Amino acid sequence: xxxDIKNNDNATPAPVSNFLRAIIDNDQAAGKYTxxxxxxxxxxxxxxxxxxxxxxxxxxxxxxxxxARDYAGRCHLRFDDTNPEKExxxxxxxxxxxxxxxxxxxxxKGEEHLHYASDYFDRLYxxxxxxxxxxxxxxxxxxxxxxxxxxxxxSKPGVNSPFRERAPAESLDLLRRMKAGEFKDGEHILRAxxxxxxxxxxxxxxxxxxxxxxxxxxxxxxxxxxxxxxxxHPLSDAIENITHSICTLEFQDHRPFYDWIIERAAxxxxxxxxxxxxxxxxxxxxxxxxxxxxxxxxxxxxxxxTGWDDPRMPTIVGIxxxxxxxxxxxxxCERIGVTRSDGWIDYSTLEGCLREDLxxxxxxxxxxxxxxxxxxxxxxEGENIACTAPIHxxxxxxxxxxxxxxxxxxxxxxxxxxxxxxxxxRLFPGNKVRLRYGYVVECTGCDKDENGNVIAVHCxxxxxxxxxxxxxxxxxxxxxxxxxxxxxALEAEVxxxxxxxxxxxPDAGGKDFMALLNPNxxxxxxxxxxxxxxxxxxxxxxxxxxxxxxxxxxxxxxxGKPVFNRVTTLKDSWAK
Numbered sequence: 001x002x003x004d005i006k007n008n009d010n011a012t013p014a015p016v017s018n019f020l021r022a023i024i025d026n027d028q029a030a031g032k033y034t035x036x037x038x039x040x041x042x043x044x045x046x047x048x049x050x051x052x053x054x055x056x057x058x059x060x061x062x063x064x065x066x067x068a069r070d071y072a073g074r075c076h077l078r079f080d081d082t083n084p085e086k087e088x089x090x091x092x093x094x095x096x097x098x099x100x101x102x103x104x105x106x107x108x109k110g111e112e113h114l115h116y117a118s119d120y121f122d123r124l125y126x127x128x129x130x131x132x133x134x135x136x137x138x139x140x141x142x143x144x145x146x147x148x149x150x151x152x153x154x155s156k157p158g159v160n161s162p163f164r165e166r167a168p169a170e171s172l173d174l175l176r177r178m179k180a181g182e183f184k185d186g187e188h189i190l191r192a193x194x195x196x197x198x199x200x201x202x203x204x205x206x207x208x209x210x211x212x213x214x215x216x217x218x219x220x221x222x223x224x225x226x227x228x229x230x231x232x233h234p235l236s237d238a239i240e241n242i243t244h245s246i247c248t249l250e251f252q253d254h255r256p257f258y259d260w261i262i263e264r265a266a267x268x269x270x271x272x273x274x275x276x277x278x279x280x281x282x283x284x285x286x287x288x289x290x291x292x293x294x295x296x297x298x299x300x301x302x303x304x305x306t307g308w309d310d311p312r313m314p315t316i317v318g319i320x321x322x323x324x325x326x327x328x329x330x331x332x333c334e335r336i337g338v339t340r341s342d343g344w345i346d347y348s349t350l351e352g353c354l355r356e357d358l359x360x361x362x363x364x365x366x367x368x369x370x371x372x373x374x375x376x377x378x379x380x381e382g383e384n385i386a387c388t389a390p391i392h393x394x395x396x397x398x399x400x401x402x403x404x405x406x407x408x409x410x411x412x413x414x415x416x417x418x419x420x421x422x423x424x425x426r427l428f429p430g431n432k433v434r435l436r437y438g439y440v441v442e443c444t445g446c447d448k449d450e451n452g453n454v455i456a457v458h459c460x461x462x463x464x465x466x467x468x469x470x471x472x473x474x475x476x477x478x479x480x481x482x483x484x485x486x487x488x489a490l491e492a493e494v495x496x497x498x499x500x501x502x503x504x505x506p507d508a509g510g511k512d513f514m515a516l517l518n519p520n521x522x523x524x525x526x527x528x529x530x531x532x533x534x535x536x537x538x539x540x541x542x543x544x545x546x547x548x549x550x551x552x553x554x555x556x557x558x559x560g561k562p563v564f565n566r567v568t569t570l571k572d573s574w575a576k
Contacts, residue, residue, distance in 0.1 A: 018338040024071060032274055033243040041073030042243045048080045049091035051293045052308045052315040053098045056284040062333035064246055065104035074108035076240055078115040082232050084216040098316040103326045117232045118218045120239055124227045128209055130268045132171045138164055139174040140191050151204055158196035158204045178211055181224045185211050202257050206230060234258040237276040245276045248283040281338050287504040288347045289314045290513055311565050312500040312521050323541055323551030323567030328357040351568045358541060358549050363391050366482050367529040367544040369494055371410040373456040379407040384487055389437045403530045405438045408486040410528045415481050416457045418446060425478040427457060433479030440465035440475040482545055489528040493563045496523040534560050
């Protein structure tokens with residue numbers, strides 16, 4: 001079985017306009033950012049390497065890399081690795097792999113734009129010393145409890161630290177001794193000096209350096225003080241000459257400090273103008289999903305799922321293993337658009353994009369997921385007759401797949417009903433149906449076990465009714481069943497995945513998300529599939545006729561013993 005069929009339509013649709021594109025268009029028209037005399041756009045995707053990316057990150061990746069591509073600019077991949085206790089090379093590797101899998105690259109015209117905040121630790125420290133000398137920062141020696149109490153809240157202003165007017169020389173000496181490792185964690189902290197009465201809590205003398213005696217995955221034990229994220233992020237943008245720093249709405253209140261720190265550093269001669277500008281967009285809120293790293297970790301650590309790449313997880317590694325395509329995620333991110341206001345996207349939109357991507361290119365195959373034996377009593381004993389079916393109904397140039405039909409077949413349990421309900425057109429005693437790509441058969445009865453359960457269905461076939469022959473036109477039946485030949489069918493494990501939660505908003509309103517787990521999120525069945533799938537390779541996607549889209553599991557599937565994951569059904573089974 002070959003890999004996914006490729007679309008022949010190479011036309012790329014025009015990008016959909018949004019407020020970010022309008023901003024970039026205006027900046028280019030004004031000549032705000034130029035390189036070699038030409039308009040310039042430089043974005044960045046700056047994850048912290050402390051976990052696995054999820055579908056919300058996919059939106060940010062598609063947005064930042066997509067804008068850079070569409071404006072002939074570049075997008076940097078930068079790891080904001082300032083929290084050594086929670087970061088690891090494992091996360092760096094999986095993030096890089098996820099970005100590439102989504103179809104993006106940080107190489108631009110032969111230049112690699114892979115960066116780490118830790119690359120800038122020396123420069124960031126130099127700026128910190130400048131801020132102290134300029135009277136814009138001080139070392140605070142309050143306890144963490146006192147600092148929190150003096151910070152105030154949204155209803156009352158903060159109180160100046162008793163160390164706020166510390167002489168710059170004393171603060172500088174303390175910072176250097178902090179850097180030299182003379183103090184314990186939490187004993188001192190470096191803060192920007194802004195305004196303790198500001199209505200914006202992020203401007204109440206925010207911390208910019210703290211003591212952490214921790215091993216860093218890249219710098220080792222060189223540093224025992226580390227810059228805070230809100231300090232590092234804007235300065236890293238400025239160092240890299242980012243033009244448009246795009247982040248989600250929760251950082252909107254952080255923007256004043258973003259601007260403050262870059263402006264102060266520019267005044268000190270560290271950067272030239274124009275400096276980067278931050279813009280915020282609404283994060284992705286997807287129904288039936290949680291994206292909190294803490295909650296996702298809980299699912300993994302409590303063995304609710306098998307790991308970060310469990311196909312029920314919203315992580316990119318999980319989505320990939322589930323069988324989603326990069327193209328479907330890009331289409332999804334384009335379709336939901338970019339706005340400034342939060343909203344919820346229904347999970348069915350994501351599944352719809354997947355179906356739209358897979359339908360024209362996924363090869364077809366036959367699988368029986370809940371097998372019931374069908375015995376054709378008048379079929380020649382020991383004979384197996386060749387049958388064919390198109391690899392894809394809309395791509396005849398791809399040819400046919402081949403299999404056989406014999407005396408004993410496997411059909412779906414739901415395709416037989418001893419006492420049919422009204423409107424039932426499949427097998428029941430006395431009724432005729434067509435075996436898809438095979439013959440017309442008439443049901444004659446069934447066998448049952450001692451408990452009254454049907455264990456086999458009997459029928460007779462009409463030898464002149466084979467699909468594709470002249471005689472087949474003489475038979476008009478309403479039922480059309482899929483099947484596999486018991487003589488050469490391949491047994492396979494099939495994992496029927498569904499949404500992990502039963503509640504559309506498991507992460508909202510203080511709900512106990514663990515109580516909302518879907519007990520039917522995974523059903524494992526022993527199925528029979530057509531024999532040609534014995535050579536299927538991992539990650540190959542296909543459509544099991546009638547059942548939906550499936551993928552050969554990239555971890556557990558091996559040649560001759562395939563394991564299939566259901567990516568999605570043919571239609572939205574959750575529709576109201």
